[in-house]
Structure formats: C-alpha cells, structure tokens
Amino acid sequence: RKEVEQDPGPFNVPEGATVAFNCTYSNSASQSFFWYRQDCRKEPKLLMSVYSSGNEDGRFTAQLNRASQYISLLIRDSKLSDSATYLCAVNLLNTGFQKLVFGTGTRLLVSP
Amino acid sequence: DGGITQSPKYLFRKEGQNVTLSCEQNLNHDAMYWYRQDPGQGLRLIYYSQIVNDFQKGDIAEGYSVSREKKESFPLTVTSAQKNPTAFYLCASSTLQGGTSEQYFGPGTRLTVT
Numbered sequence: 001r002k003e004v005e006q007d008p009g010p011f012n013v014p015e016g017a018t019v020a021f022n023c024t025y026s027n028s029a030s031q032s033f034f035w036y037r038q039d040c041r042k043e044p045k046l047l048m049s050v051y052s053s054g055n056e057d058g059r060f061t062a063q064l065n066r067a068s069q070y071i072s073l074l075i076r077d078s079k080l081s082d083s084a085t086y087l088c089a090v091n092l093l094n095t096g097f098q099k100l101v102f103g104t105g106t107r108l109l110v111s112p
Numbered sequence: 113d114g115g116i117t118q119s120p121k122y123l124f125r126k127e128g129q130n131v132t133l134s135c136e137q138n139l140n141h142d143a144m145y146w147y148r149q150d151p152g153q154g155l156r157l158i159y160y161s162q163i164v165n166d167f168q169k170g171d172i173a174e175g176y177s178v179s180r181e182k183k184e185s186f187p188l189t190v191t192s193a194q195k196n197p198t199a200f201y202l203c204a205s206s207t208l209q210g211g212t213s214e215q216y217f218g219p220g221t222r223l224t225v226t
Binding site for chain 1: 145152153154200202214216218219
C-alpha cells in the first residue's frame with residue numbers, strides 16, 4: 001500500500017460547482033498534513049495546512065479524519081482558475097526528521 | 113522579494129555528463145530539499161539538509177550528490193551514474209521552528225538528457 005494515495009482524476013466540473021478530493025495515508029503516526037496546488041509544468045504551491053479541527057480559507061475547506069486516516073479538500077463555487085493538480089502531503093516524523101510524503105495528485109478541470 | 117530561486121529553468125545535457133542544478137533561498141530557512149518529479153508520479157525525495165555542512169540521502173539518492181556550504185544554497189549534481197536523469201527537479205526549503213514544516217518550492221529545473 002502506498003504511504004499516501006489520491007484519486008488521479010481528472011475531475012471535470014462546471015464553473016460554480018462544489019468538488020471534493022480525498023487523500024488517504026497509511027501511517028497512523030503522521031503528524032501534519034498539507035494541500036498543495038500545482039499548475040501544469042510549474043512548482044507546487046502551498047494551498048493550506050490541514051488542522052485537526054478543520055480549517056477554511058475562502059472557498060477552500062480542509063478536513064482531517066484521523067480515525068479513517070484521510071484528509072479532504074472541498075472547493076466551493078469552482079472557478080476556471082481552480083483548474084490544476086492538487087497534491088496532498090503528509091508529514092511523518094522519522095528519526096528526528098520530518099519527512100514530507102506527497103501523493104501523486106488529483107487533477108481538476110473546471111469548464112465554463 | 114523573499115523566495116527560492118532555481119537555475120536554469122531548462123537544461124539540456126548529453127548522456128555521460130555531470131550537471132549541477134542551482135538552488136538558493138533567502139527565507140532564512142534551516143532545511144532544504146531536492147525532489148524529482150516524473151510524469152504521473154509524485155514528488156520523490158533525493159536529498160535533504162537540515163543544517164549547513166550536513167545532508168542526508170532521501171529515497172532515491174543514487175546517482176546524485178549535494179553540498180551545503182552555506183545556509184542559503186543547496187546545489188544538486190546529477191552524475192553520469194544516474195540512469196534516468198531526465199525529469200523535473202524541484203528544490204524546497206522549510207523552517208525547522210514550530211511544530212509543522214511547511215515546505216516552499218522553487219520554480220524547478222527541467223533537465224533533459226539525451
């Protein structure tokens with residue numbers, strides 16, 4: 001089983017739709033969690049950290065479910081500009097070094 | 113502007129040549145990392161460094177070497193021993209303060225070896 005798994009998609013949604021992605025992780029000792037956005041042929045950019053209580057930033061909401069070992073990202077009122085690949089990252093404390101393990105990403109395509 | 117710079121953006125080399133990719137940050141971050149990304153795959157960790165003059169191998173270090181002589185700089189050398197060097201190389205950095213370690217990425221170097 002992979003350490004971090006994501007549905008590759010693509011998720012095709014119309015503008016204005018609500019879309020959600022999940023990311024599962026295998027190691028229950030994972031300590032912190034992140035969502036990154038990556039545009040085609042560009043570097044990943046940190047979208048948001050995921051806190052235990054869940055957090056929201058505008059149209060974006062991130063949730064953590066430790067019992068089922070997954071994190072989620074909800075995007076409301078999708079914009080054309082939201083089209084990108086969304087990477088989740090899970091931070092595992094490993095012999096004093098906090099190793100960040102990335103999923104392969106979920107591709108989102110928002111159409112007019 | 114604070115950030116991470118990588119150069120060059122595109123790099124072409126002949127097989128058998130070593131090549132060094134540059135990574136510089138002015139964020140005063142302690143830790144720096146090198147990843148490679150291949151189509152359809154996630155980011156894979158090559159090397160990381162938490163402090164000057166110290167670095168450790170990541171998951172796919174074979175065929176690569178690094179140095180960390182200055183806090184701001186973490187160059188990566190792709191040697192001729194790396195069997196499949198063509199990839200998108202990403203440098204990242206993070207602070208080691210606090211409980212989380214959000215990593216920030218440079219714009220990447222796209223290396224093509226023929």
